Amino acid sequence: MEGIEHQTLNVNGINMHIAEKGEGPLILFIHGFPDLWYSWRHQITALASLGYRCVAPDLRGYGDTDVPANPTAYTSLHVVGDLVGLLDAIVGDEEKVFVVGHDWGAMTAWSLSLYRPERIRALVNLSVVFTPRNPKRKPLDTLRAVYGNDYYICRFQVSKHGLSRSDEKKMLFSRGKPWFAKWLCCSSALLQEPGEIEAEFAQIGTARVLKEFLTYRNPGPLYLPKGKAFAHPTDSPIALPSWLSEEECDYYASKYDKTGFTGGLNYYRNLDLNWELTASWTGAQVKVPVKFIVGDLDLTYNAPGAKEYIHKGGFKRDVPLLEDVVVLEGAGHFLHQERPDEISNHIYDFFKKF
Structure with a gap:
């Protein structure tokens, strides 16, 4: 500009x-x-x-x-x-x-x-x-109790194995030697592993995911059920509001195509930390x-x-x-x-x- x-x-x-x-x-x-x-x-x-x-x-x-x-x-x-x-x-x-x-x-x-x-x-x-x-209560416990596991913030926590990040770590500790589990949990390769929601976003497409978020106007909570995120067929058109142009969406998509969504999702994954x-x-x-x-x-x-x-x-x-x-x-x-x-x-x- x-x-x-x-x-x-x-x-x-x-x-x-x-x-x-x-x-x-x-x-x-x-x-x-x-x-x-x-x-x-x-x-x-x-x-x-x-x-x-x-x-x-x-x-x-x-x-x-x-x-x-x-x-x-x-x-x-x-x-x-x-x-x-x-x-x-x-x-x-x-x-x-x-x-x-x-x-x-x-x-x-x-x-x-x-x-x-x-x-x-x-x-x-x-x-x-x-x-x-x-x-008295961690944020994610509160969100799950109020909204359930399909609430968008809760879905952002889920690993590709269908577990929350904290549950995934508990599983590693319960099934393996503690020293190995601790090392693996601290490994940047595991920690940076994209979660389940990133895979779903990839199927939907970067530009469409961004349009879905930016045009969301339902005053109710946002749910992203597994395999049914945003509840719209991916081939259905999204009508942009007057304040958002295709050119502006393209700018967003060009940056998220480069970085992916994981960096932004990691803010949500640190709520309990x-x-x-x-x-x-x-x-x-x-x-x-x-x-x-x-x-x-x-x-x-x-x-x-x-x-x-x-x-x-x-x-x-x-x-x-x-x-x-x-x-x-x-x-x-x-x-x-x-x-x-x-x-x-x-x-x-x-x-x-x-």
């Missing part, structure tokens, strides 16, 4: 691709799944024209950034470490920055706010609300100024308990500097692409106060 510059920087032991435009106070844009820096193309252009330096990386495992082989290298500590290293490289370690996150990028922004709040001037998060750590690593933050509050925006058709907003948490005090309790919650009527999950001007205006109206 015109005027957007690209470079690759070595941060936290990986080569990270960033897109940037503009001069002024820095806004760091953090993308989600299945996404890229490219999802912020509209906001980069709009906010650069309003006097901001806009920087959007491809996160580790995505696009033109390195794809580490070991999936345990995709914890929240790794990803936040990448972003802190990026900020050190482009603005130094003293300057506070504005942050905008969406989907997994919003989750990463919440983590960044917990781990390094002194680096953030203000935060706008889209779609995914803050989730306080539950010390993140839970283990973040015990010290149990009960911690997010203490940076926040604006939260979500679409009323977003599956995250319609998840059990989400509306009550957002609107009845729980969210404000955990994020005491929460200044505004905006629910966009008729908007789905990818609201920053679906409503680009509206989202850019919301971001500008909030950040200009600081």
Whole structure:
């Protein structure tokens, strides 16, 4: 896109691709799944024209950034470490920055706010609300209990042998000598082995998988039953919404054809490991100024308990500097692409106060 510059920087032991435009106070844009820096193309252009330096990386495992082989290298500590290293490289370690996150990028922004709040001037998060750590139950146990094993996040865990990654490791320990099982579980070859869902995505085709995700507008939970993912015949056409062109889909597909989906899926495969690593933050509050925006058709907003948490005090309790919650009527999950001007205006109206 015109005027957007690209470079690759070595941060936290990986080569990270960033897109940037503009001069002024820095806004760091953090993308989600299945996404890229490219999802912020509209906001980069709009906010650069309003006097901001806009920087959007491809996160580790995505696009033109390195794809580490070991999936345990995709914890929240790794990803936040990448972003802190990026900020050190482009603005130094003293300057506070504005942050905008969406989907997994919003989750990463919440983590960044917990781990390094002194680096953030203000935060706008889209779609995914803050989730306080539950010390009594691991995330995947909760998701399976609420949604069942066909829920998309649960399906993302499954190895090609039909087991979850944790169950696969338990099987190895029970059937073999412990020292061998431990070595095999730590082998990057095993850890990086694509899971069952990657094989299904390969059968469906990269471009179609991306279109299915990007055009999903059902406010209910997303299920991906084995062999029936997305519940559409693979030869049936997918009608693109007005905000998403074939050319834009082609850009996404060109990057995912190169990297595959495993890097992005590894974020989901670290949910329980993140839970283990973040015990010290149990009960911690997010203490940076926040604006939260979500679409009323977003599956995250319609998840059990989400509306009550957002609107009845729980969210404000955990994020005491929460200044505004905006629910966009008729908007789905990818609201920053679906409503680009509206989202850019919301971001500008909030950040200009600081």
